[in-house]
Amino acid sequence: MNGPEMLxxxxxxxxxxTTRATINTWRQKHQVLGLEGAKRGFRFPAWQIGEDGKxxxxxxxxxxxxxxxxxxxxxxxxxxHPELDGLxxxxxxxxxxxxxxxxxAENAGRTFG
Numbered sequence: 001m002n003g004p005e006m007l008x009x010x011x012x013x014x015x016x017x018t019t020r021a022t023i024n025t026w027r028q029k030h031q032v033l034g035l036e037g038a039k040r041g042f043r044f045p046a047w048q049i050g051e052d053g054k055x056x057x058x059x060x061x062x063x064x065x066x067x068x069x070x071x072x073x074x075x076x077x078x079x080x081h082p083e084l085d086g087l088x089x090x091x092x093x094x095x096x097x098x099x100x101x102x103x104x105a106e107n108a109g110r111t112f113g
Contacts, residue, residue: 005046009034012044016054030063031055033077035070045074047090056093058102065105076108083107 009020012032016023027034027042032055034042048055059073066072077089083104084092092101 006035006043007046009042009044012046015046015049026055030060030068033059033070033073035074045077048077051094056090058093058098061102062089062105065102065109067109076105081108 007015009023013020013023023032023034023044024042026032027044032044033048034044036042048059050056062073062076063070066076080086080088081092081104084097084100087095087097089101089104092104
């Protein structure tokens with residue numbers, strides 16, 4: 001949770017050119033992934049910002065398919081998936097494989113949900 005890829009709400013807001021209040025609203029709506037740690041505040045993985053400078057558009061659907069659990073969504077993003085040819089979800093999204101990522105999330109949600 002303290003790695004360089006984990007940003008505070010303020011740092012994440014700066015990267016996206018918005019406010020901390022907007023980031024918190026987006027987090028509550030599952031438009032961004034925010035992880036609550038043992039210490040004060042949420043941390044936001046920097047890698048959820050796509051090449052277009054915006055959070056991955058599929059995030060709300062991933063939350064829906066994976067049970068509205070931020071840590072489950074995080075694990076899904078960082079683990080390699082056979083159905084994505086061994087890529088992580090974030091790698092697959094960067095390669096334009098949104099549909100495949102959503103199908104993998106659907107399968108994972110059925111398996112663990």
